[in-house]
Amino acid sequence: MRTNQASGAALPQMSNESFLTLFMVGVLAVIFAIACLVVPNFFQARNVLNIVTNNWFIIILGIGVTFLLITGNFDMSVGGVIALTGVLSVWFCQGANVSQNVLANGLGLPYILAVGLALLCAVGIGAINAFFIARLKVPSIIITLGTMMLARGIAQIITHGAQRNTSLPDEFGLVGTAALPGTNIKISVLVMVVLVLLAFVFEKMTVSGRRIYLIGANSEASRLSGVKVGRHLASLYMLSALLAGITGILLASEYKAGVSNRATGYEFDALVIALLGGVSIAGGFGSVLGMFVGAIILSVVTSAATGLLLSPDWQFTIKGVVTFLAILAQRFALDRRK
Template structure:
């Protein structure tokens, strides 16, 4: 290149290093927590972050939503949706609790089951999730019914089955061996509930599956460009069935954990949990258009949702207003995602 060319060539602008999506979402979490801290001192006269018990309650409350959100994230990455997750929680909770009642203790009938207790109530809840997830996957993959319609149908059916199973009556008096799943452990002076540990383990396994396995590659490929995925040899139908089975299993697990935490079960358990899980995934950066999403972002998004709801309760904001705000947050998160996608398309 000559000196003249050097003089007339436009100078290359230095590349800006972009923050990862996780760091951006983490920044939002810190900002929201600080806002509630300031508002707490102004309107309530106390600290929001300094209360150790409140922080423990926050992570406990979001653990069940987080377990569902791990499966929901994978479904959304494939450009799908699962509206049945909340109803599966209710049905799985009823199924597992019915086998964990003290009055129907299976050990009295089958003494050989003593060593395996309480594995049977847990397996019952997981089986419910497996069954509904399989039905969802088959409806979507084999009949080409849109995921919204297919899972809407199973949502209504599962909730009806939960009410029919005990004629709408709650189930109580669960055995201590089963309710142990909802207990807390004291780690370094901080109470850490077992449901939180389950959530973190599930999220870690979901992260490994999405990032380092063929399952994850196929999931992203189907969501980004299903036609290209089909041409490249991916069996889209078979993989979608797997994804919805995973989501169903995790919803069933969430139902088991919910029943263990409450030491009881009722058909209304899990109502609107699917919406909270979708909100957590979307806030965490998962695109409803498919092909984009990370499990680390979903974990942070789940915590953000928990901090916000706990913060509004701390500020004594009415529950009705909280629902309105939650809906606005979902719309805002989707709008931001659409804006980012439009900018990438123009670029």
């Protein structure tokens, strides 16, 4: 233990959370170094940029999922919400009565209105989650797995199990493909960075952010300490759904298509990066910054596996092994610290 001799008071010790985030940054550095040695052309600015930007959609999802995990709850509906929002935005925006093909006909709404309504529907899914979990106290994993299927089911009905990608106005493809002036960094990536920064500020500096940790650390004590636990959980579920909705809009715009099986399994990816980033599945512990580091770790491994041109089975195995080892190392480090 270090002590500050001058004032005689103990210096604030590094919190477990900062320790873990730093530790995972170390793990990231090691994995990155190995990848640089093994994979040709891995160590270059362009590739580093790819690694940070490739997973922007999972990182946006990760924000909501991380907050909810910290409160001790799951959100498995985010992948379904992406599909639903994407499909709805396309359907709302497709021209009305322009083709004999039902999948080419939509409601003919202006783009902004279509996006607004689609996001509203996303928040609606969040509200369903919130109602059952915060009000009726049903375990979150059950409800959100249910709404995951509900959201994707609606998306499949609207697209007849396939996709809608015709008779869309040009502005539909704008936000998803436009790059920042003078760069090839896309708006989606900027959105991700801004959201992560906002989430960091929210989590670390605001009263509401602090209450996320309180609820996760001890929900009953939170209630008895005057925290409106139900209302907080409800807002977080709606926030998570909104973030998934924004992701869905951006993804749909990127390919100018609403695909009903888009983002299948992303809820698990979001969960994995949160766990890799040290978020505790029991609640009360973790951070958005850690989740971000976790996402980068996963991205490095994925990118290296692609660069090595391994067969799909080996790629899958390597990703699994690295994820497993990283989480193991993390738990080990935390235990040693205690």
